[in-house]
Amino acid sequence: MITRTPRLIAAAVRLAHRADPTALRQVAVAELAGGIAQAVGLVAVNQVLVHLLGSGGTSEKLAAALPAFAAVAFAALIVALMKSASTAGTGQLEPKVFRVATEQYLQRVARVELAAVEDEEFHKLLDSAQWGAESARRMIKFCTSVTASAISLIAAAGVLTVLHPALLPLLALMTLPSAWSSLTIARRRYLSFHTWVQHARAGRLLSTLLIDAQAAPEVRVHNIGAFLLRHFRTMAETGEQEQTRLARLAARTGLIASGWTGLASSATYATLGLLLWSGTMDLAVAGTAVIAIRTGSANLESLVVQLNYLYEESLFVADLERLCKEADARLIPETGKPLPANPSAIRFENVSFTYPGVAERPALDSVNVTIPSGRIIAIVGNNGSGKSTLAKLLCGLYVPDSGRITWDDVDAAEADRAQLFDRVAVVAQDFYRWPFTARINVAIGRPDAPHDEPLLDAAAEYAGADETISSLPRGWDTLLARGYKGGHQISGGQWQRIGIARARHRNARVLVVDEPTSALDAEAEQRVFDQIRRLAAEGQTVVLITHRLHSVRHTDEIYVMEQGRIIERGTFDELMRPQEGAFRRMYLTQSRQYHFEGEESVSLPGQPEQAEQGAR
Numbered sequence: 353m354i355t356r357t358p359r360l361i362a363a364a365v366r367l368a369h370r371a372d373p374t375a376l377r378q379v380a381v382a383e384l385a386g387g388i389a390q391a392v393g394l395v396a397v398n399q400v401l402v403h404l405l406g407s408g409g410t411s412e413k414l415a416a417a418l419p420a421f422a423a424v425a426f427a428a429l430i431v432a433l434m435k436s437a438s439t440a441g442t443g444q445l446e447p448k449v450f451r452v453a454t455e456q457y458l459q460r461v462a463r464v465e466l467a468a469v470e471d472e473e474f475h476k477l478l479d480s481a482q483w484g485a486e487s488a489r490r491m492i493k494f495c496t497s498v499t500a501s502a503i504s505l506i507a508a509a510g511v512l513t514v515l516h517p518a519l520l521p522l523l524a525l526m527t528l529p530s531a532w533s534s535l536t537i538a539r540r541r542y543l544s545f546h547t548w549v550q551h552a553r554a555g556r557l558l559s560t561l562l563i564d565a566q567a568a569p570e571v572r573v574h575n576i577g578a579f580l581l582r583h584f585r586t587m588a589e590t591g592e593q594e595q596t597r598l599a600r601l602a603a604r605t606g607l608i609a610s611g612w613t614g615l616a617s618s619a620t621y622a623t624l625g626l627l628l629w630s631g632t633m634d635l636a637v638a639g640t641a642v643i644a645i646r647t648g649s650a651n652l653e654s655l656v657v658q659l660n661y662l663y664e665e666s667l668f669v670a671d672l673e674r675l676c677k678e679a680d681a682r683l684i685p686e687t688g689k690p691l692p693a694n695p696s697a698i699r700f701e702n703v704s705f706t707y708p709g710v711a712e713r714p715a716l717d718s719v720n721v722t723i724p725s726g727r728i729i730a731i732v733g734n735n736g737s738g739k740s741t742l743a744k745l746l747c748g749l750y751v752p753d754s755g756r757i758t759w760d761d762v763d764a765a766e767a768d769r770a771q772l773f774d775r776v777a778v779v780a781q782d783f784y785r786w787p788f789t790a791r792i793n794v795a796i797g798r799p800d801a802p803h804d805e806p807l808l809d810a811a812a813e814y815a816g817a818d819e820t821i822s823s824l825p826r827g828w829d830t831l832l833a834r835g836y837k838g839g840h841q842i843s844g845g846q847w848q849r850i851g852i853a854r855a856r857h858r859n860a861r862v863l864v865v866d867e868p869t870s871a872l873d874a875e876a877e878q879r880v881f882d883q884i885r886r887l888a889a890e891g892q893t894v895v896l897i898t899h900r901l902h903s904v905r906h907t908d909e910i911y912v913m914e915q916g917r918i919i920e921r922g923t924f925d926e927l928m929r930p931q932e933g934a935f936r937r938m939y940l941t942q943s944r945q946y947h948f949e950g951e952e953s954v955s956l957p958g959q960p961e962q963a964e965q966g967a968r
């Protein structure tokens with residue numbers, strides 16, 4: 353701890369300097385001046401005692417001690433004023449340091465690769481590092497206290513050394529046991545926190561599920577409340593056991609330390625008595641020595657306690673620093689080759705990809721796909737076959753493990769990622785429902801562009817969200833977050849229209865739509881597919897991922913995926929022609945569900961009317 357402390361204080365000072373240099377200077381000056389005043393006060397106390405315990409009449413002795421008395425009072429006044437100036441400065445610094453430390457990691461975490469966010473180890477670090485910002489805030493107070501105690505201690509130790517050199521080591525001896533005990537307890541607490549951090553997170557998750565508005569209907573209808581509570585209690589009880597274990601250990605360590613402190617104090621006072629008895633020290637000096645020992649040991653005790661707190665907090669700040677370092681290593685690169693503005697095609701060439709930490713088969717396995725500009729490409733396949741993964745790689749959210757994705761001749765892995773993100777718009781299956789107004793929910797597709805009303809209206813109309821917007825109590829300015837004042841809840845399908853409007857508003861070269869109509873009514877669904885077709889006619893490239901196979905009839909090419917591989921590709925007619933194709937099998941299975949009694953059975957290309965009937 354002793355070797356780390358200067359580094360810790362330096363880190364806290366650097367943070368504080370970034371947050372508010374003026375307040376930092378105020379605290380530093382106040383602490384230094386307060387410490388000096390305290391030393392002067394102690395020397396003045398010695399003078400008072402020398403005069404009072406010297407020879408002569410009481411009134412003479414009092415008169416002689418008067419200037420020293422005045423010095424004690426003046427020093428006390430300065431100490432009080434400086435303490436108050438330091439408290440004001442620290443209070444000003446603390447919230448600013450918290451903000452700077454929080455921004456420091458939030459800024460980075462928002463820019464790391466998606467793979468890092470999903471990485472279990474990175475998340476664990478994120479969990480514990482989040483405490484770091486609060487710890488950095490608290491460190492300011494402890495740093496101030498440590499500095500104050502250290503200066504006071506130096507003053508007391510200086511006075512003691514002048515009085516008698518043997519007293520200083522005895523003072524240190526008195527405080528060492530409590531230093532050892534505090535450090536041991538802090539270290540144990542920190543290690544326990546790290547071992548239990550995931551457990552505590554899971555416990556918090558259970559308790560938030562019980563009050564979560566989205567989970568509320570199921571919690572009631574399926575009577576999940578009791579189940580969640582039971583697990584919450586079990587987890588909390590395990591946590592309590594750990595706390596009890598720590599408390600027992602702390603009590604034992606504290607008791608051992610108190611024993612040693614008692615022995616050291618006895619030795620100190622015995623030495624003082626011996627010095628007095630042998631006549632080596634006179635009474636006035638012994639009186640000052642007692643005061644200096646008491647002040648010094650109080651300062652040393654406080655120094656140790658504050659250092660210990662500082663150390664404990666610094667472990668969390670160190671986690672925060674580790675997180676920032678780790679995030680820096682996993683940041684999305686900010687430079688790269690420029691991407692062609694209008695590529696003639698985007699190609700997946702033998703692309704393989706496995707999610708980090710997943711040992712089983714790859715999510716994409718030697719995938720070859722060509723997406724010509726201005727065409728609609730459909731990706732179909734069973735659940736878990738890799739469609740969404742392919743879309744995420746196309747958007748630049750992951751980088752292939754092998755193979756490459758090219759925009760004409762530029763490898764996307766080497767391209768300027770900001771440009772790549774700029775070129776794509778996504779309606780993901782699990783697109784985010786921002787707890788903001790309807791306006792922001794659409795405009796956030798281009799967060800830096802001005803919120804131009806006609807453009808927003810056009811995007812809403814495109815997605816069929818215009819009716820939803822006009823039916824909202826405050827139109828575009830309705831807050832789409834239930835549970836807040838003025839908040840409003842819209843249906844899943846209405847959200848989906850908002851999501852499509854957002855992607856439309858983004859107006860990117862490539863539009864990736866992942867199951868865009870799953871929550872839409874039949875008419876809205878038809879309208880979305882018509883709009884998508886119109887977009888392609890206007891030159892926009894569309895990648896359509898869907899399970900609604902009738903909607904891919906008019907796409908330019910269909911890729912069929914199975915277990916991360918492309919198993920078929922071709923136009924609708926080409927894929928329906930062979931008797932044993934996977935697409936044909938899926939299509940017929942789906943179309944049979946729409947077959948009603950008395951209707952002719954579904955037929956194949958070459959008999960278009962009946963096939964249409966079946967698909968409908």
Ligand SMILES: Nc1ncnc2c1ncn2[C@@H]1O[C@H](COP(=O)(O)OP(=O)(O)OP(=O)(O)O)[C@@H](O)[C@H]1O
Nearest residue numbers: 470707710715733734735736737738739740741742
């Ligand atoms: N973030 C992730 N981390 C780890 N594995 C994932 C992740 N996302 C998907 N997978 C796995 O990758 C495989 C492909 O998933 P993907 O979401 O691409 O399938 P999909 O074809 O889009 O499925 P669906 O039709 O159900 O949407 C699955 O085995 C899935 O479990």
